Amino acid sequence: MRLHLITVGEPRLAYAKAGWDEYAGRLGRYHKLRVTRVTGKTQAAESEAVARAAGKAPLVLLDPRGRQFSSEGLAAFLEAEAVGGTGELAFAVGGPDGHTDALRAGARRLWSLGELTLPHDLAMVVLVEALYRASTITAGEPYHRG
Template structure:
């Protein structure tokens, strides 16, 4: 199952991008044997500043056809790393070819797009900058693969 991090905004080079690239490269190596990956980042940019609805339209265009849609949203479900790994494995085992993990812009994800999601995850009640959400998500994707592989990376 291919993973697509679909995010509003552009991430320039810097420490966040380096971390994301590192975690996704680790995921690709670990996930391959598990039927997971590759993972890639798809960035959209609303150059006309059309707000959440315009971002949602651009995000929809970036989504692979038939993908599981999972939003990252403060209203989503707070789950553990092992539960996230189980979710990934469940979607993979049900024959889904693509998973789109959506990160909205500064104003969040358009309510209509949130309503289309198959699942929504929250990294807690705090609101995080989209750059840090990308890093945390990339790490959790890698962690999920290590959990499924039985690696000691994840400690309880």
């Protein structure tokens, strides 16, 4: 399956750059991975850039209004999309003000990482680690325990 990771900006802090690089590298063993970094001066401009980057791929937005997944639930979601979908999913981390209502309305899924507000850099690392963990669950590998 092709995974397209779209972020407003890129990790700035050293721990986040290292975490992103580590888990994106690992995730690339399971999926064809594409990363797009977008910018915008306003929430509307950021959301438009995310929509353009996603193109026709179903879009999963990280959003506090979304559904939370367990690791197993995320693995099942990815499997279902791989079997019955387009073969590609785009995941987007928005900017400080999040996504616009219009972008949310057109998304395949809203995904909440939890009720805590995470720093932007950390949210990006959690995204790639969660996708990696879900991929190892599907592959039956021992990374996930619990």
